[in-house]
Amino acid sequence: MLSQEQFINQLFELRAQYRTDNAWVGSWDESWNDDEVLAKFIRCAFNLYEATARNNLKLTLLGGTEIRLDDQYIRNFGVTGVNGIQDESTRIHIRNARERWLKNYLYTGNKPPKPYAPVNGTGSILSEKSWTPILNDALIIGAITGGQDFALALTPEEQNAWKLMFPEDRDDPNTARPLGGKINHLVDQFGQGKSKWKRFLKTRKDMFIDPGYRNLRVFSRELLGLYFAGYEPVFTSQQLGFRPSNKPNPLDFKIYLHKLRKLGFQNSVANRRVLMQEISKFLFDDAQALGQDWTD
Numbered sequence: 001m002l003s004q005e006q007f008i009n010q011l012f013e014l015r016a017q018y019r020t021d022n023a024w025v026g027s028w029d030e031s032w033n034d035d036e037v038l039a040k041f042i043r044c045a046f047n048l049y050e051a052t053a054r055n056n057l058k059l060t061l062l063g064g065t066e067i068r069l070d071d072q073y074i075r076n077f078g079v080t081g082v083n084g085i086q087d088e089s090t091r092i093h094i095r096n097a098r099e100r101w102l103k104n105y106l107y108t109g110n111k112p113p114k115p116y117a118p119v120n121g122t123g124s125i126l127s128e129k130s131w132t133p134i135l136n137d138a139l140i141i142g143a144i145t146g147g148q149d150f151a152l153a154l155t156p157e158e159q160n161a162w163k164l165m166f167p168e169d170r171d172d173p174n175t176a177r178p179l180g181g182k183i184n185h186l187v188d189q190f191g192q193g194k195s196k197w198k199r200f201l202k203t204r205k206d207m208f209i210d211p212g213y214r215n216l217r218v219f220s221r222e223l224l225g226l227y228f229a230g231y232e233p234v235f236t237s238q239q240l241g242f243r244p245s246n247k248p249n250p251l252d253f254k255i256y257l258h259k260l261r262k263l264g265f266q267n268s269v270a271n272r273r274v275l276m277q278e279i280s281k282f283l284f285d286d287a288q289a290l291g292q293d294w295t296d
Helices: 004-013 015-021 023-027 035-053 065-069 071-077 088-108 133-145 156-165 192-201 218-228 253-263 272-284
Strands: 059-062 149-152 232-235 240-243
Touching: 004 015, 004 035, 004 253, 015 023, 015 253, 035 133, 059 071, 059 133, 059 218, 065 071, 133 218, 133 253, 156 192, 192 232, 192 272, 218 253, 218 272, 253 272
Parallel strands: 059 149
Antiparallel strands: 149 240, 232 240
């Protein structure tokens, strides 16, 4: 694990590349083109890196921003919040959910559900003030450094789409959702889970590519990070998870950025086909499984 000094030094050495490859961050009101602002962003990223590496559940969730407003996800996994929770709506949602839990416990006499995971920097759902690509990379590298599992958390809309595609799963509340704790490592003996996830993800271009800007989403960047680190996908009908392999590849910020650049992620609109082929190989051992008709 990098010390704070090593972390800061490595990122300051990479600052020109981060700025060039993510020029849109420089247009923010609080622009990281200012070295003082960048230093603040790097400190926040280190806080998350350090906290993620000691995540209590040894699990990090990947998925759309809507998962930060999902009661079951928050209750089971908590949010990071080591630099403060990212947005007001998530803050209010967590506060209201906890109040509902407490009211049920104190006044109704009903057995309360599982308490909400503490928002103390050790939760599994990313929600951080001062978000930047550096901070997001710190989440992935920190979790990888800690040898943690990852799992895809579908948003409510994505869960509904799954159940429309697979009606046999409609009555199972846990289908296509990560469960509490480590990912399920049961072997997908007959390939049914993998087959279902391939069929589903082929219809979900929007999970990988922003439909408006047409660039690859942060989720795609995260998957590539796991790919670079030698992680392996784990498929069941209930979840898509990722675990460290027996032969992990070293991954730090320099290696991560170098490999992203080599694939052309800094111009992901122009390089979508190549990037999606790499993601497809990672997920399904087949470069043609996803995204061949996603380049228009």
